[in-house]
Amino acid sequence: MSGFFWLASYPKSGNTWLRLALPALGQGKKVDFSAVSDFAPIAASRVVFDRVMAIESSDLTPDEIALLRPRCYEALAELEQKPLFRKVHDAWGLTPAGEPLFPASVTLGTICVVRDPRDVAVSFAHHLGHGIDRIIAQMNDRQFQLVSQQTRLAEQLPQHLGDWSGHVAGWLTAPGARAPLLVRYEDMQADAARELRRIAAYVGWSATDEAIMRAVDATRFDVLRAAENEHGFRERPGAAQRFFRQGRIGGWRDALTAVQVESIESAHGGMMRRLGYL
Amino acid sequence: MTPRYELCGWQVESELPLPELPLVEEALSPRPDLTIRFGEVPESLPDLSFSGPLLQVGSDGTSRLALPGGLTFLVDRAGQQITIATKLPAGSPAIRAFLLGNVLGLVCLRRGGLPLHACCIALPTPEGEVAVAFTAPSGSGKSTLASAFVAHGCRLLADDLAVVSAGAAGVQVLPTFPRLRLWRDTMDIFGHSVEGSERVRDEMEKYSVPMGRAFARKPLPLAALYHYARVEDDRHAELRRARGIDATARFLDAIYQRRALLCAAAADQATPMALITRTVGAIPEHWVLAQPNGIARLEQLVERLIGKYGVAAEG
Numbered sequence: 001m002s003g004f005f006w007l008a009s010y011p012k013s014g015n016t017w018l019r020l021a022l023p024a025l026g027q028g029k030k031v032d033f034s035a036v037s038d039f040a041p042i043a044a045s046r047v048v049f050d051r052v053m054a055i056e057s058s059d060l061t062p063d064e065i066a067l068l069r070p071r072c073y074e075a076l077a078e079l080e081q082k083p084l085f086r087k088v089h090d091a092w093g094l095t096p097a098g099e100p101l102f103p104a105s106v107t108l109g110t111i112c113v114v115r116d117p118r119d120v121a122v123s124f125a126h127h128l129g130h131g132i133d134r135i136i137a138q139m140n141d142r143q144f145q146l147v148s149q150q151t152r153l154a155e156q157l158p159q160h161l162g163d164w165s166g167h168v169a170g171w172l173t174a175p176g177a178r179a180p181l182l183v184r185y186e187d188m189q190a191d192a193a194r195e196l197r198r199i200a201a202y203v204g205w206s207a208t209d210e211a212i213m214r215a216v217d218a219t220r221f222d223v224l225r226a227a228e229n230e231h232g233f234r235e236r237p238g239a240a241q242r243f244f245r246q247g248r249i250g251g252w253r254d255a256l257t258a259v260q261v262e263s264i265e266s267a268h269g270g271m272m273r274r275l276g277y278l
Numbered sequence: 279m280t281p282r283y284e285l286c287g288w289q290v291e292s293e294l295p296l297p298e299l300p301l302v303e304e305a306l307s308p309r310p311d312l313t314i315r316f317g318e319v320p321e322s323l324p325d326l327s328f329s330g331p332l333l334q335v336g337s338d339g340t341s342r343l344a345l346p347g348g349l350t351f352l353v354d355r356a357g358q359q360i361t362i363a364t365k366l367p368a369g370s371p372a373i374r375a376f377l378l379g380n381v382l383g384l385v386c387l388r389r390g391g392l393p394l395h396a397c398c399i400a401l402p403t404p405e406g407e408v409a410v411a412f413t414a415p416s417g418s419g420k421s422t423l424a425s426a427f428v429a430h431g432c433r434l435l436a437d438d439l440a441v442v443s444a445g446a447a448g449v450q451v452l453p454t455f456p457r458l459r460l461w462r463d464t465m466d467i468f469g470h471s472v473e474g475s476e477r478v479r480d481e482m483e484k485y486s487v488p489m490g491r492a493f494a495r496k497p498l499p500l501a502a503l504y505h506y507a508r509v510e511d512d513r514h515a516e517l518r519r520a521r522g523i524d525a526t527a528r529f530l531d532a533i534y535q536r537r538a539l540l541c542a543a544a545a546d547q548a549t550p551m552a553l554i555t556r557t558v559g560a561i562p563e564h565w566v567l568a569q570p571n572g573i574a575r576l577e578q579l580v581e582r583l584i585g586k587y588g589v590a591a592e593g
Contacts, residue, residue, distance in 0.1 A: 056380055
């Protein structure tokens with residue numbers, strides 16, 4: 001019997017950096033973009049769900065899939081001895097049966113990665129190839145679905161994302177064996193070593209200073225950009241020019257109009273203040 | 279009299295009407311190969327060799343699949359009888375969606391065939407038609423690929439579940455059933471009207487498209503198995519032969535619901551590994567194909583493969 005550490009974030013908040021840095025830290029692995037990264041695969045993997053549940057989720061409705069996902073995580077935890085790491089973009093929430101989508105009984109902990117929503121908007125717009133106004137509307141929409149299963153079948157299961165503030169608030173109180181650990185993108189950039197040390201302590205890894213520095217060096221933004229130039233990055237969506245674009249803090253100042261900034265701040269001011277962004 | 283249908287080359291008598299399946303022209307024997315009926319299904323099976331959240335497999339190979347919403351299937355150890363317990367109306371598409379998917383996979387293995395998670399099309403060659411199969415995880419575009427071949431005049435053997443059978447004549451693919459199950463976006467791409475098309479589930483925009491004459495009703499020799507994936511970056515495109523252990527490992531991965539179903543196969547039969555290695559060795563070509571995304575690229579692929587294996591189809 002094991003359980004999960006959820007690497008939970010709204011998209012474009014630094015989750016992928018963490019998924020590259022943690023194996024570099026824990027297993028001393030080099031970051032290799034010529035291979036598929038297998039650390040912390042997405043929790044909403046269709047392939048895994050279908051295998052564990054012995055069912056074709058393509059024949060299930062989104063509600064039926066949501067009903068069954070807690071059973072999938074329980075069954076996976078039952079099969080494993082070591083902690084399981086999973087990336088999550090779903091909002092923390094309840095299934096149609098009223099139970100948590102991510103059961104507390106198999107939650108070892110949650111690493112909640114956040115980023116200034118004004119920078120998220122710019123990055124997300126490039127990622128999806130959408131206009132910024134459309135992205136801001138999505139970030140303000142409590143009903144927003146990141147992946148749906150209405151008119152097409154995606155490689156991932158349907159995922160409810162909801163609005164940005166609700167997403168952060170939900171994961172910051174996710175129940176489990178440990179209270180969630182908040183990690184800010186901006187802090188990871190300012191002092192990656194310090195943040196990795198915090199995360200290693202949270203998940204129970206002993207990490208030497210040397211291992212920490214190796215992981216930090218292997219996942220510097222310029223190193224990741226160069227690796228993407230060389231090999232491409234398999235998680236880049238078709239609409240995006242590149243996955244590792246700028247990684248800038250405060251880039252929104254040059255990219256958003258005053259009206260767009262106002263729209264984000266008025267919708268999410270409360271949570272932005274709580275996280276130190278306002 | 280209970281109607282008799284064709285499914286994977288078997289004759290099937292079913293209390294549940296199965297409009298997807300062709301009716302048999304002539305009963306080959308008084309006993310059908312497979313009987314489908316409504317009845318009681320036990321709450322659980324004794325002596326389990328596999329126990330998942332939805333599927334149970336008994337040590338004798340009997341399988342029980344329970345779905346949300348009160349729909350349960352029981353497949354007997356010989357794969358000769360399916361019992362359905364449900365309060366859903368008999369015409370509910372949900373029953374057939376699972377029957378002709380997961381439940382069919384269980385039946386295949388109990389009957390000694392290997393179900394692959396693959397689409398399969400018939401390609402004309404100067405020596406006659408051959409089967410070419412493409413295996414991929416759900417959501418990777420198998421049905422879209424099959425649609426593209428059909429649009430080029432090729433006939434379909436299987437949409438999502440291809441049944442291979444290894445015998446003296448080599449590896450053959452059995453024709454599954456004459457439908458493509460397509461999501462709305464693929465319907466639109468290939469100009470299928472959703473008006474009047476039956477939905478696979480009432481709640482979903484996934485449709486069951488009859489193939490009519492574009493279905494190959496006889497088993498065909500498998501000429502090649504492609505392990506298919508879509509990639510976004512041209513640098514990740516790939517086309518190479520897979521051989522030896524690589525081919526075997528990929529074939530194992532391609533078995534429909536492998537983890538659960540191999541339990542069902544192994545429950546009381548000789549190890550399925552012998553059957554699997556024999557089948558892998560008898561397939562003339564195994565390929566790894568990572569295909570760049572996009573419909574124009576897909577068209578090029580289909581034309582290239584039709585040219586590779588034989589002659590351009592008419593019509």
